[in-house]
C-alpha cells in the first residue's frame with residue numbers, strides 16, 4: 419500500500435518511543451504514514467513510580483501496566499494524542515477514531531497483534547495502544 423499522509427512524528431514523539439518494543443514502534447511509524455489525522459506519542463515506557471502515581475490518581479487501574487518494562491526488556495504500550503486542524507493536541511474519543519483506524523491498518527499490514535484501549539468497555543482508554551499480551555508475554 420503506497421499512501422502518504424504527509425505527517426511525520428515529532429522529535430518528542432520519536433523520543434517517547436525509546437524503550438518500546440520494536441514491533442509496536444513499527445506499527446506507530448507506519449500509522450503516521452497512512453493516517454488521515456495527525457497524531458503524536460505522549461508516553462511509551464513508564465517507570466513503576468509513575469505507574470503508582472497514576473493509579474493513585476485514578477488514571478490507571480493497575481500496577482501491571484504494559485507501559486512498564488516487560489520481561490523482554492521493552493515497554494509494550496504507547497499513549498497517543500490526536501492533533502486537530504490547528505495543531506492542538508486532543509484526547510477526545512471521536513478525534514481518535516481515524517488514528518485508531520490507522521494503527522489497526524498498520525498492525526494488520528505488518529502482522530503485529532495490537533489492542534486499542536478505545537475499544538475497551540470496562541475502562542475506556544482511548545489514547546492507549548498495546549501489544550496483545552496473548553502474543554507478547
Ligand SMILES: [Zn+2]
Nearest residue numbers: 495496497546
Ligand atoms: Zn496507556
